[in-house]
Amino acid sequence: MVDESTSFYSSLPVISSFSVAARPENHVPLPDGWVVGFADVVGSTNAIEQGRYKAVNMVGAGVISAITNAIERRPFPFVFGGDGASFAVDPNDADAASQALQAMAAHSKTEFNLELRVAMLPVSSIRAAGADVCVVRYEAGPDCVYAMFSGGGLGWFADQVKAGNHLLDSASNGAVPDLSGLSCRWGLAPAKHGIILSAMIAPRGSDPRFSALMEEIIALIATLENSGNPVTLNALVPGPAAQAIKLEAAAKTATGDWRWMAWIKSTLLYTLSYLAFQFRPKAGGRDMDVYMESMITNADFRKFDDALYLTLDCSPAFAEELDRRLETAAEFARYGTFIQRYALLTCFLLSNENIGRPLRGKTNSLAHIHFIDGASGGYTMASKAMKNRSWE
Template sequence: MASINDDFYENLAGFTDFHAFSQIGRYTPLPSDWLVVITDVVDSTRAIQDGRYKDINALGVASIVAVLNAAKPLNIPYIFGGDGATFCIPPSQQEPVACALKAARDMAAGQFGLALRVGMVPMQVLEASGHTVRVSKYRPYATYQQAMFAGSGIAYAEALVKDQSPNNPFLVPESELHTEGDFSGFECRWDEIASPHEEIITLLVQCLETEEASEQVVYQAISGHITQIYGNEGRHHPLRENRLALSLSPKNLSAEIKIRTAGQSGWQRWLYAFKLPFRVLLGRLFMGLRLKTRAGNWGRYKQMLVANTDYRKFDDVLRMVMSGTAAQRQQLRDVLGQLHQDGKIAFGLHAAPTALITCIISDYGNHHVHFLDGANGGYALAAQEMKNQKRRLAGKQTVA
């Protein structure tokens, strides 16, 4: 049954200037009857060390598409984190989303041999422990919007879901029943994208200040440093239209085949795999000829892809994928390192020569979203550095 709060996210006004992410007044408390949903690839760091970073990204996006399809037509807030995702859902969607999460977990195990941790935490549990979740909406264009989260509740929910205690009540329970997932819209057809400069960096920054006013000052200062070092969006955006190329590599296309055919017969899997290269060739042809079809304006598709890419976001952690030089990275690391030494922030920074992109396509016109990460482990490895910094700071405080 639908709740009176089902349209909470849809009705948020949002903001158009990304740098407003630090202004807590732009965020609205999540309704108390909602739930925070967490998905996470277990032991993703080891899988990345084994060269499976593309599979990790694919499973993170697959969990998003499964949940979004289950919640349709409701618009729910979510954020992609590289090796998983975070969602906020109303109670009316708890059952269908739980089924979608089970299907994503089964698909990860059956198709990739990887464990996908999935869990739900009621907002009342977070509030009872003194944590908040606030939501806003970054909407730079009429055809693109992206959820933003503030407050400590997201991190606490993740900790509860990842807790290793037996019979963790926040994990979506195992089921003997086979659950069908809807992964339609998932696409993974692009070659890795070379940096327009020297490298792609994946950056995570979390302010450790406890006062909201101080937190806003720190994030505004960091935004200023990034602009000063890397230039404006036009300079540091990691994508350029002329560097986007659809892939015909069987290895690159394998993740889409596995996800889109999960639970299907061998014949259906073979047929999808057989057709996919022809779809890629058609895409190349349509874009090259700049054709207009009922499906969309293919001459503008790459332009829309760049515009609809989630290369920067905020969920109480600033997350960015940027293009730049090694010298710029060192300059940024020096600035952030000083802030870390002062106890103001923890951060993680990972560099790679390329970025990878995974997509959710509602239609080829305007409604498609593209999830970006640095190659070779981007967000996941940057997160590991940030966690290590927080542990060291906690250790110093304990000794003191």
């Protein structure tokens, strides 16, 4: 007999329209037995101000990579938050996810010199506190399906964790996370239309006007070129070799490689990626152009996690228009925005075999996903701006 809890997420219908997927009325409550996880980098604002934005994003994406590999790459709902991540797993995967979180916390401190705060809590406990956790599966592209959340539960849990509750200890027995597939080889994507706007927009309570505001904002960003997606073919260039190799080597030490071997492998992979970018090979069923085009559709530049998260390539005039509209909704919506010149990509590949091979029709597929944030702090700085407005 199939465990209904285990098959719950993979059996949900896939929604390909972002505006439809972002509507809470289309989200389904998680089963009571499921467990929610949260992780974020402590002091991420200071780290970003020191220019360590790529390391912060690498650790945030590493949380998702570690969980994915720990549960043998079964589909599960998650959302990337820039300096961390939120997710949920079925009860059969809870122990493996917990161990991966604890190992990632230890690895983050050892290899990235960043303190990662990690926690897990059953959905039933969140509901007992008066919040809920609901989910929907959104198809960003033919080979990329990820989740969006509503119900207030993830936001409530994040606040609890930041207050010091429900924390897990980091691993102390030398355990390391499996970060296979995590990479940081691409450079910063410059704004094509003037700026990269990071925005977080959250409801105040359960005011019904918030849903209408979301519909309006989603319609507004749909007027932008490519809906404001900062990832374009012109923007995709390899990043500085030294930085990319250093970060990827730090991730590869988690696979058990000696440090020198991690550096050799990371250098080789960066070199191969650079050559593939330069010469765009088409051989063995692979096509680098196909892969790069799929990076555009597989970029999570917009998502919903108890709040609307946006990383948009837009004009200063558009940012001002959005800010004016949000100001008029301050009675029932909280928001924060941050402007920078570049977007940042952190990539997760399930397998290098997927590069250049379109995987049409696999609705459960996560061949590759590209986590997007602003390159000067993005969501972390937008969240800080939101908190600074909380007195209003």
